[in-house]
Amino acid sequence: xxxxxxxxxxxxxxxxxxxxFEIIINVLKRLDIHDLISIICTNTNLKNFGEHDFVWKKIxxxxxxxxxxxxxxxxxxxxxxxxxLKIKVNKIQGHLLAPKDLEDILSEKLTIExxxxxxxxxxxxxxxxxxxxxxxxxxxxxxxxxxxNAKTSDEISxxxxxxxxxxxxxxxxxxxxxxxxxxxxxxxxxxxxxxQLTNLHxxxxxxxxxxxxxxxxxQLTNLIxxxxxxxxxxxxxxxILLWNVLCENVERIKVSNNPIRDIVxxxx
Numbered sequence: 611x612x613x614x615x616x617x618x619x620x621x622x623x624x625x626x627x628x629x630x631f632e633i634i635i636n637v638l639k640r641l642d643i644h645d646l647i648s649i650i651c652t653n654t655n656l657k658n659f660g661e662h663d664f665v666w667k668k669i670x671x672x673x674x675x676x677x678x679x680x681x682x683x684x685x686x687x688x689x690x691x692x693x694x695l696k697i698k699v700n701k702i703q704g705h706l707l708a709p710k711d712l713e714d715i716l717s718e719k720l721t722i723e724x725x726x727x728x729x730x731x732x733x734x735x736x737x738x739x740x741x742x743x744x745x746x747x748x749x750x751x752x753x754x755x756x757x758x759n760a761k762t763s764d765e766i767s768x769x770x771x772x773x774x775x776x777x778x779x780x781x782x783x784x785x786x787x788x789x790x791x792x793x794x795x796x797x798x799x800x801x802x803x804x805x806q807l808t809n810l811h812x813x814x815x816x817x818x819x820x821x822x823x824x825x826x827x828x829q830l831t832n833l834i835x836x837x838x839x840x841x842x843x844x845x846x847x848x849x850i851l852l853w854n855v856l857c858e859n860v861e862r863i864k865v866s867n868n869p870i871r872d873i874v875x876x877x878x
Contacts, residue, residue, distance in 0.1 A: 627655040639665045642723075661685055672726050692725055694842075698819045699728055702735055702796045707742075709763040731763050734770035736797040740804070741773040743792055748783040777803045785809055793817050793837075805829040816840050816864070828853040836863045843868040 626634060638646060638660055650660035659665070666684040673691055682690075696716065703712050715731075718724060738757065745754045753776060760766045777784065788809055794817040804813070805826035813830070816839040825847050827836065843865060851873065854863050 625655075627653070627659070631659075634659045635662060635664050638662075639668045673729055695725070695728055695732060698732055698796070698798055701819065702732070705796050707739075707758075707760070709761060709766055711762050715763060731767060732798045734763075734767040736799045737770040737773045737801050738766045739795045739797055740792060740801050741770065741776065743790065743795075744777070744784060744787070747787045747790065748780060750780065773801070774803065777806070781806070788812070788832075790814070800824050800827070802826055808832060811835070813837070823847060823850050825849045834862075838868065839864045840867045841865075843870055845872045846870060848873055 626637060629637075634656070638649070638656070641649070646660060646665070650657050653660075661683065663684045666688055670684050670688055673688065699712065699716060702708050703716070712731075715724070715728070738760070742754065742757045745751075745757065757769060760769055784807060786809065787807055789812040790804075790807065790810060791812075791814045793814050797815065797818040797820060800815065800820060800823070802824065805824070806829075807813075808830060809832055810830050811832060811834045813827075813833060813835070814837040816837045818841050820838065820841040821843060823838065823843060823846060827833075828849055830836075846865070850863070
């Protein structure tokens with residue numbers, strides 16, 4: 611006897627909040643930030659699941675934004691980080707060399723992938739600007755023309771990736787640079803290549819969006835003045851303070867108008 615299939619049978623649905631804890635968490639942590647927040651706001655049964663650290667920890671790894679000493683839930687740390695990131699990129703938008711497509715990128719729906727791209731662009735922008743200023747310092751007009759002609763965020767990111775190889779190639783000329791003014795460029799990080807400019811006497815990063823001082827700065831043994839006024843620095847590595855005391859050349863490290871909260875022990 612052949613069994614008859616009833617095509618009119620109503621499909622059976624299951625509510626997500628009726629599944630075991632592990633399944634719910636695995637489903638939620640695969641969502642984009644926007645969709646995850648929407649579920650938290652509209653479904654009271656899933657609210658506690660959606661705010662669980664297990665869900666947000668995977669997202670946090672994409673941004674590398676967790677603070678080991680923070681008491682806040684991971685969700686709040688990510689939210690604060692992204693809001694800060696949007697502010698930084700908005701400020702970059704006002705720069706003369708800002709890419710034309712940045713406004714469109716900022717207006718799009720915030721997905722995890724979009725947030726990661728914004729994070730990568732903020733880093734690329736810093737490297738791009740330092741790249742440009744150093745090319746001016748050593749009169750490398752060929753690369754300067756390429757940098758000045760960058761019109762999109764992708765072009766800026768591609769050029770930023772070339773910075774390390776260009777730096778290595780021009781190391782001898784760059785070693786002659788004694789003064790570098792990178793003030794008011796909306797830089798968010800200090801690229802590690804800076805520590806190789808060992809003949810620098812003056813290094814100015816004031817009025818930017820820098821949040822951390824890399825301990826590699828201590829390798830600048832001829833540095834006299836380091837100006838980091840008007841940034842977003844929250845902590846100072848103890849090695850930086852010790853270097854300021856022990857290095858005879860350093861006359862002043864300026865860190866006025868920064869939200870400094872703590873002195874932290876340096877790794878290594």
